[in-house]
Amino acid sequence: xxxxxxxDSKSGVVRLVEKPKGKVLVYIPSNEVxxxxxxxxxILLSLGWERYYGGEPxxxxxxxxxxxxxxxxxxDFTKFKSIHIYDIVVKNPNMFRVIDK
Numbered sequence: 470x471x472x473x474x475x476x477d478s479k480s481g482v483v484r485l486v487e488k489p490k491g492k493v494l495v496y497i498p499s500n501e502v503x504x505x506x507x508x509x510x511x512i513l514l515s516l517g518w519e520r521y522y523g524g525e526p527x528x529x530x531x532x533x534x535x536x537x538x539x540x541x542x543x544x545d546f547t548k549f550k551s552i553h554i555y556d557i558v559v560k561n562p563n564m565f566r567v568i569d570k
Contacts, residue, residue, distance in 0.1 A: 491570045494554045497563065506546055509557075513540070516561060 521530040
């Protein structure tokens with residue numbers, strides 16, 4: 470069991486509050502949680518990112534002509550992890566944020 474034990478002073482009960490299970494990516498302008506690659510790709514394209522074809526076959530890749538940045542994410546959305554989320558946030562400041570699930 471992982472989490473934090475919290476004491477409720479009103480009821481006198483101690484209970485376990487579990488830690489959040491992972492992170493999610495949120496698009497700040499619409500406060501939308503990114504739940505699929507279709508949503509993410511639409512947003513990235515609107516921010517000036519372009520699909521990059523020619524990289525790894527098991528990755529989706531995006532680049533901007535105006536920078537050297539490259540975003541690489543696994544084609545399998547279930548393998549979309551915190552490292553990929555933070556890569557998107559760092560390369561798109563003020564457009565995305567990370568929150569606990």
